[in-house]
Amino acid sequence: MTQYGQFCPVAKAMELLDERWTMLIVRELIAGSHTFGDLQRGVPKMSPTLLSTRLRSLARAGVIDRHEQGTRVYYTLTQAGRELQSVVEAIGQWGIRWMPELGEEDFDPHLLMWDVQRNVDLEALPPGRTVLQFSFRDRPSGQRDWWLVCTQAEVDLCDFDPGHPVSGRIDTPLALFVRVWRGDVKWDQAFRSGELTVDGPTAVRRNLPRWLTRSDFAPVPRP
Amino acid sequence: MTQYGQFCPVAKAMELLDERWTMLIVRELIAGSHTFGDLQRGVPKMSPTLLSTRLRSLARAGVIDRHEQGTRVYYTLTQAGRELQSVVEAIGQWGIRWMPELGEEDFDPHLLMWDVQRNVDLEALPPGRTVLQFSFRDRPSGQRDWWLVCTQAEVDLCDFDPGHPVSGRIDTPLALFVRVWRGDVKWDQAFRSGELTVDGPTAVRRNLPRWLTRSDFAPVPRP
DNA sequence: CAGTATCCATTTCGATACTG
DNA sequence: CAGTATCGAAATGGATACTG
Numbered sequence A, B: 001m002t003q004y005g006q007f008c009p010v011a012k013a014m015e016l017l018d019e020r021w022t023m024l025i026v027r028e029l030i031a032g033s034h035t036f037g038d039l040q041r042g043v044p045k046m047s048p049t050l051l052s053t054r055l056r057s058l059a060r061a062g063v064i065d066r067h068e069q070g071t072r073v074y075y076t077l078t079q080a081g082r083e084l085q086s087v088v089e090a091i092g093q094w095g096i097r098w099m100p101e102l103g104e105e106d107f108d109p110h111l112l113m114w115d116v117q118r119n120v121d122l123e124a125l126p127p128g129r130t131v132l133q134f135s136f137r138d139r140p141s142g143q144r145d146w147w148l149v150c151t152q153a154e155v156d157l158c159d160f161d162p163g164h165p166v167s168g169r170i171d172t173p174l175a176l177f178v179r180v181w182r183g184d185v186k187w188d189q190a191f192r193s194g195e196l197t198v199d200g201p202t203a204v205r206r207n208l209p210r211w212l213t214r215s216d217f218a219p220v221p222r223p
Numbered sequence C: 001c002a003g004t005a006t007c008c009a010t011t012t013c014g015a016t017a018c019t020g
Numbered sequence D: 001c002a003g004t005a006t007c008g009a010a011a012t013g014g015a016t017a018c019t020g
Helices: A009-017 A022-031 A036-042 A048-060 A085-098 A109-117 A174-182 A187-193 A202-211 B009-017 B022-031 B036-042 B048-060 B085-098 B109-117 B174-182 B187-193 B202-211
Strands: A064-069 A072-077 A130-136 A145-150 A155-158 A168-172 A197-199 B064-069 B072-077 B130-136 B145-150 B155-158 B168-172 B197-199
Touching: A009 A022, A009 B022, A009 B085, A022 A036, A022 A048, A022 A072, A022 A085, A022 B009, A036 A048, A036 A072, A036 A109, A048 A064, A085 B009, A085 B085, A109 A145, A109 A155, A109 A174, A130 A174, A130 A202, A168 A174, A168 A202, A174 A187, A197 A202, B009 B022, B022 B036, B022 B048, B022 B072, B022 B085, B036 B048, B036 B072, B036 B109, B048 B064, B109 B145, B109 B155, B109 B174, B130 B174, B130 B202, B168 B174, B168 B202, B174 B187, B197 B202
Parallel strands: A130 A168, B130 B168
Antiparallel strands: A064 A072, A130 A145, A145 A155, A168 A197, B064 B072, B130 B145, B145 B155, B168 B197
16 A cells, blocks of 8 residues: 555545555445455456455455454454445445446456346245346357346356246346446336347236346436 | 456446545645646645646546646536545545544645645634744754735745744644644644644634634544 | 465556756 | 656566465
8 A cells, every 4th residue: 555645534545445446345345245255256357366465455454354253254344344335335426427438348247147146136026936047148158148046035146057947038238238237228228129128927027127126326317 | 547347336436536646636626726736736745747647537537627728727627526526525534534543754744734725714814914823843944834824815825934923823743733634633632732832912822723724524523 | 265376567656857 | 837758666466376
């Protein structure tokens, strides 16, 4: 962490927070990840070495605690860390309004599905098992097909056919679904455009937007 | 600007905002600096080359406009830039609560006086000219003595005796006054400790805390 | 799973001097 | 005043392989 040599609280905070990847790790912790592995899924392009370094910085700064429970290791936010939520929110709200342009490299189906998976609204689902298949038709196989196996208790994400009967299948270009997820495009618009289709019973087609919540920043009004 | 390869609005925002010095430049713009020279005073440890580079990044991102007026050049915040105020505020509020430790190199009298100067409450001053001298007694000459020449219209900062009669003289260790400025220590505490003294008429001694406003973050409650 | 170790390419930055 | 030019030192981080 390089110093600014300023007593200003913005400068002191940024000495920690402007280190590359740091805010994204905080975002992941706020989103509920606690283990090294889960954190890695949220920042897959980061090397484990660097993630480890950043976690040590954050612990040293008093933002997270690292504690071992038996053989497993958990990272949790401290009070200082939890209070970074308002910073993350301010940044995200600004970002979705003023940094709307996405590049090719920003469309990562793995990251998207990880995000979708952990935000399924379990309460809204019908009883029993609901299996949703995603096909990103413009992606090579290996990135194309994904399955969410949802019960009232949990959601499993698979990148292979888990074998259960599929309740509904979403077929869409990846970029379009990312836009829907971010709230740049409304579900309705996506449906009506014909680019995003849902195969399955009417009940599934109608309720899908309630089961799959969008990004926390989707409701932010746009300029 | 290095990319994160994520569609998340926090990631997209941080691609711009986590570049070293960037938030401090935004802070300066929000504080009211518009010219290259004024901005430099707010980030004196930054080389002009780098400041220039960052200003170009910010302009490219749509956060500031650069425009020439005759021979002078002005930088102004766009709507996107003005909306960064909530981000700066969230960061500063977090910073003053959770990054309270300052190092030796954070105590820069020049930066402090620049900050004090632009926040004098002109309305609160008595009619006519008020000259306030600061002596940071633990600093070498050259950094020790400063004068604020205040009128109802403006405040001038001098690092040499401007020759006017002095209305009041504040004598204090630099660190203590920084702490008062940041709101870590109350005026009263500083007075009572005997470490900070004010020479001058009672009226000056009593009103000084109203003339010299503190940092915007001083009122933030501490953990 | 939860990280470390190593190594080098790349980036970044600070210092200093200079220009219209 | 408002920057640019140049250059070397330092930090940063990506890739890959490895460990308990």
